[in-house]
Amino acid sequence: MRPALAALAACCVVARAELPSARLASRNTTTQHVLQCSEGLVLPLWLPLEDVPTLQIALRGFVYFFTLMYLFIGVSIVSDRFMAAIEVITSREKEVRVRRNGSEQIIVVRVWNETVANLTLMALGSSAPEILLSVIEIAGKNFEAGDLGPGTIVGSAAYNLFVIIAICVMVIPDGEVRKIKHLRVFLVTATWSIFAYVWLYLILAVISPSEVEVWEGAVTFLFFPATVMTAYIADRRLLVYKYLKKGYRVNERGVIVEGEGDGSVEMALKPNSDEFASDDEEGRELDKSRKEYISVLRELRRQHPEEDLETVERMALETLMARGPKSRAFYRVAATRKMTGGGDFSRKISERAQSDLSEVKAELQRRESTSVAVEPKGPNLRFDPDHYTVMENCGSFEVRVVRRGDLSGEVTVQYNTEDGTAEAGSDYVAAQGSLVFGHGETEKKFTVQVIDDDVFEEDEHFYVRLTAPKGACLASPSTATVVILDDDHSGVFSFPQRDFELTESVGTYELRVVRTAGARGKVRIPYWTEDGTAKSGAQFEAVQDSIVFEDNETEKFISLHIIEEDSYEKDVLFYVNLGNPVLLGDDNRPVLTDNEVEHLTTLPEEEAVVALMGYPRAGEITRAQLRVKESKEFKNTVDKLVQRANASIIIGTSSWKEQFSEALTASSDNPDEQPSCGDYVLHIFTLFWKIIFAFVPPTDIGGGYVCFVVSIICIGLVTAVIGDVASHFGCTLGIKDSVTAIIFVALGTSIPDTFASKVAAIQDKHADASVGNVTGSNAVNVFLGIGVAWTVAAVVHWSKNEKFVVDPGNLAFSVTMFCSEAALAVLVLVLRRRKSIGGELGGPRGIKIVTSMFFFSLWLIYLTMSTLEAYGYIAGF
Incomplete structure (x- = not known):
């Protein structure tokens, strides 16, 4: 708000210096003025327009200004309903089969590619007011060019690129950095964003000066799908894009060679030999999420040993959802909720985690119950x-x-x-x-x-x-099988089998030792554990002891404690060995002394066998190999939870009751605390908009498409009013529409994105959500906002055999200024990726301050130069 007030004061000074101006009657040299305002599309003029006192002009200016700010809040709230619908639409999932580690796996991935979603629906959601303002202005002016719509788009682009990035660089904690993960996508969208404004200059001042032809408008619009396609190609690292057909295959190094192909998998070559542009990339992302979930689970179990496993799993899922990457829509909606006293999503994240955990557990129980043998019908x-x-x-x-x-x-x-x-x-x-x-x-x-x-x-x-x-x-x-045990000898002692497989969640495993070929007498057998790939103290507890078989007892169990690590993919071995059995007398002492045993070993083999006839002896299997694997239940739970651990989808709503409940309730950022006075003030101030837009259909109806359509209609209605108020505000104070657009309207429509990018910069591991999306949004603004508006206007004029005239004026100058500074800004961001800094955001404190000041100064220079050119203080084009 402060920048807006400062800009208002500056413009008031300019207006005062300019009086009488183009928007004030030149003949009026007294304190009474004649306002040169025209009717708005939906908002009538504030009459009278003649002999208006200076004091009343100032009063009208403040009323228009605060009305404009309140309308910006309203359009932000309804835009968030629009973003919630987009999140529901783009979060649709599908099952795909991928081959990993030599085996086929089924993973759940999103239908929408992240880059495509960000450049299409997400960009439309965050930039809908600017885009619709341009379209509505054209329609409201009888398909004649205006300054407000294009000026807002260019001004918003400058604010997004310079101010938002300056803030994001500064808010990162000292010493930390955030790096753009998809650098290729960023460079592609940055190139398109600069080219978009170069293209505007070309069609306005070079190709057909002061005229926009139909083909120019159409090409401007077609650059939008071209941007999406090239960004998608960069995201997937596609050098060769084809279907595998018979005669071709992809070898282990990622090279397409002749061979057998089944044509069922779409595969593309990547520059890196160990990575493929297939859905296997989603598999790797899923693996990373699993590892993070398991790491968090272990840490929480150490911190809360008294809690049961299900509670700790819920806490881990909450942590994963809070930490995990979130969509642009999530940050945008979260920022608006904070601005309007709605709190954050921590409570909804907790509820969602509990719901997902309960649903997954119930699903696993249903699967187990269906696997039980069915009881035959009848007797x-x-x-x-x-x-x-x-x-x-x-x-x-x-x-x-x-x-x-x-x-x-x-x-x-x-x-x-x-x-x-x-x-x-x-x-x-x-x-x-x-x-x-x-x-x-x-x-x-x-x-x-x-x-x-x-x-x-x-x-x-x-x-x-x-x-x-x-x-x-x-x-x-x-x-039925009946086994008869001989009772005439002490027996043969061994394990029933060599290999045993158990899960780490078993806790204590009872290893069976059997006595065969006799069951007479009391016998003691020593045993001990031996490390393999499983290490004592880490995967199991070492033990060395003995078991005693009583007379006629045929089996005993060795208790082995398995340490549960909650490992997703565990496969380790350890061993248990049996020593020589010893026959015990009534006094529990060995029947044969050590000297007697030693003497028997010196006898010839036949004599020793006869002498030991009837005594206990070790069997064939006295060394058991135990393979410890992960718990299947735990593995299935992890798979299901990680696939659901998407905090972004909680921004959707399931009923009107939920929407009105949220609209009427003030919340704090901490769900355990009561809302503060500031929360209540913001809530009451924005209550009107909350209630109005609670009537928008919930996102669960029609898969989000109904909410999508109704929301964009509401955005259009509010934006139409914003256009009228902004125009009346400018003409009242003598500010040109082009200046009003780049300062006030651009700032007002970009405030939610500012807070969203700030939160994303702090919480995300990468800079894509905060910085990478800025350039894509700027390109989409031009190709959709100006492309659609000017194409429609050019077609209308062409149908009348007229020319669609667009005076380059201030727009060409603003575009030139923005392109020059934008190229410099992108260069600085690329240079910050050097090892000395390490990323686009954050870094050492001194470098952060210098970078932020540099970006902010670029914005001030842009505003100053564009304003001076608009009022004729410097020469334009």
């Missing part, structure tokens, strides 16, 4: 359990058959035993028979006998099968 029979391990001396044991489903009626089933390694008659007694389930009965049992002998045998097994059901069907398992 069915099965073994429960289907595996029995019995000692040789047990005599007999019971086998259980259960009935599920419909319990009405009578059901019968046959059972019979079948040999495996165990043989009927020598190891067990063959059994067969029939089971009858009465009405409502759910289980039946039958007995199987085991034969005991004194012969040493390996463990043996046989089967029991269900057959010939009547009144029901067989369900799995319909076969």
